[in-house]
Each structure stands twice: as C-alpha cells, then as structure tokens.
Amino acid sequence: MKNKSVKNLIHSIGLRHNLSDNIVKNIVESQFEFARKTMNEIDYTKINSEEDFDKLKKTFYFKGLGRIYIHKISLKRILKIK
Secondary structure (H helix, E strand, C coil): CCCCCHHHHHHHHHHCCCCHHHHHHHHHHHHHHHHHHHHHHHHHHHHHHHHHHHHHCEEEECCCCCCEEECCHHHHHHHHHC
C-alpha cells in the first residue's frame, strides 16, 4: 500500500486491536483476493445461455464498500474481445 493515510489507518487499527500492521493489511485485502480468485476460476467459455450466466457466482459484497457484480452486458463484451 502506497498511500500514507491508508498505512496510518491500518496502523491505528492494529494498535487498537493489538495486531501487527501486516495482519491488518492481510485481513483488509483478503476479501478482494477472494473475489479475484473466484472470478478467475470461472470458465467463461461454458457460458452459452442466460441460464448458464444466472448460475454464476457473480455478486460480491464488501463491507463498507458495497456490492460489486459481474454485469451480463459487460461480460458479453469481454468475451467478444477474447
């Protein structure tokens, strides 16, 4: 993390909960790593219909950030590029 204010926030959380900065950083980043890993594991070549798309795990909820999801139209554009 390059942003000094983020580093300071991580450090203050660590002090408050008696955790090292590295542990707090890993906790914060783990939810995003999970989403990236899950999205990379999807076999996009097997999405041939609306039903296939509906079966995907495509919504991720991040505490304090909100909901992020794979949108159907965006996915179609990405698949055309590949």
